[in-house]
Amino acid sequence: MTNASAGPRLLGPADVRQLAARLDLRPTKQRGQNFVIDANTVRRIVRESAITADDVVIEIGPGLGSLTLALLEVAQRVVAIEVDPLLAGLLPETIEAYAPEQAAHFEVVLADAMRITEVPGPAPTALVANLPYNISVPVLLHMLALLPSLERGLVMVQAEVADRLAARPGSKVYGIPSIKASWYADVRRAGAIGRNVFWPAPNVDSGLVAWTRREPPATTATREQVFGVVDAAFAQRRKTLRSTLKQFVDGSGERAESALVAAGVDPQARGETLVLDDFVRITEALLETTSGIGR
Template identity: 60%
Template sequence: MADALLGPAEIRELAARLGVAPTKKLGQNFLHDPNTIRRIVAAAGLRPDDVALEVGPGLGSLTLGLVGAVAHVHAVEIDPKLAEALPSTVTAPNLTVHPADAMRVRAADFDPAPTMLVANLPYNVAVPVVLTLLAELPTLRGGLVMVQKEVADRLTAGPGSKVYGVPSVKLAWYADAKPAGKVPPAVFWPVPNVDSGLVSFSRRRPPAGDIDRSDVFAVVDAAFAQRRKTLRAALAGWAGSPDRAEKVLVAAGISPQERGEMLTVEQFTAIAAAAKLSAVGGKLSASDRQPEEVDS
């Protein structure tokens, strides 16, 4: 595998031959360090029978590392020129290139079904891509993604951390996540002005019961929209009033004076469950609302 990996000279030569220039719009920073590629492939915990999903393969640096480590690789590339060129760079029978937007792919697009997400994700869409793919592809058992270090910190933060927020909780719904190391800017072309971080995650059973994910995520969004406020205040709009928010919180066993940044995903789920039982959080009947709340 080592001889096949692309270094800085090969990356620039390949880009010049294709007439490709990295664009900020697509968040393109091409990885060109073979040691980093080997590190990512090793840290991903891949099995020979895995089917890897790579988003944003670009010029194929990481793709070359993946095709020798797994049974099959699905590479999703939004840039049509790069998608067309990839099979020429990575001439592997176990590679399928999908010229598509990763935010719009569906499970039916992939055969065989992906089991691991391994990708150097564009910084500008990293969080929504990870959450969308975990929601859309239940066959994913885990993965390793490289994102901006600040985003990696948020994705892996726990309750009480200053950077704990919506991405932290929503990823925790799907998976157990942990930081897997820092990556310096020098291994990319062009060189970004920030460090990158690796995030490793393993699929877990959602703490749901019969509560819909969308109901839990609505509570999370409301709680962090005003993260410095108490939950009684922050959830007032979602519940219909501060008093109703307090009622739901008490029923869920959570202090109304607590803040969202201190709650686990299980506690947010408990709030959504309590709301369902008391018919709040967007589920109030017209007769239960105040007159000004009745739909016109």
């Protein structure tokens, strides 16, 4: 199934600058505004995302519509969430001009992605986005929590953030984003993106992160309780778990050690050596020791 016989025209450098000029737009670092000006790059993102004509796609931060148009080449429907009212206002006009036969399959929502509580229309099945780099991890985790219907996705983020999200235990960059993302999905690095495909060119490198939804761990603890333990374990990376987790047992190192032993974890270990299931067992053991977690 395809949306229409004629595919969208994608934006090139001249198109992006012309659209920006219409809005008298000066991209801001505050909102992480770096617009993709290369059609091959957005096609690559869509290809790597593995979306199909059956997918309902959520896009965060569509900007001027470069990736949006490429998504409309393939997806059944695209819902774009944009916080900037000028960009959100222009986007439907751009879609109508560059993808008239796909315009009925597109909707823009003027909203802050971190504050949104629902999305219109059918349940989305994929998330594909060039995320605002300054809030990429919180936005990704929020959308994964908010929309359990999401089966897979691919996001472009700062290269260092991509490394953290896809890191494995023992890596220097393994930490809170790696573990929290693994609650929702299996995450992997999906390539690098050069700086010259953006306008303006960012002063950081970019990377692609792909993910596939997985069932969360079966546990008597809540996600918030487990995440609280993860946050504490990495608050002081050089300290042992016995030290960092004693806050959950009235400051008692001995009781923290007992909980860790009960969970089958070395009290002298550090958070960077553990996987999500380890933190789940630790949280359950702490809950048996105290009722203070998550209060």
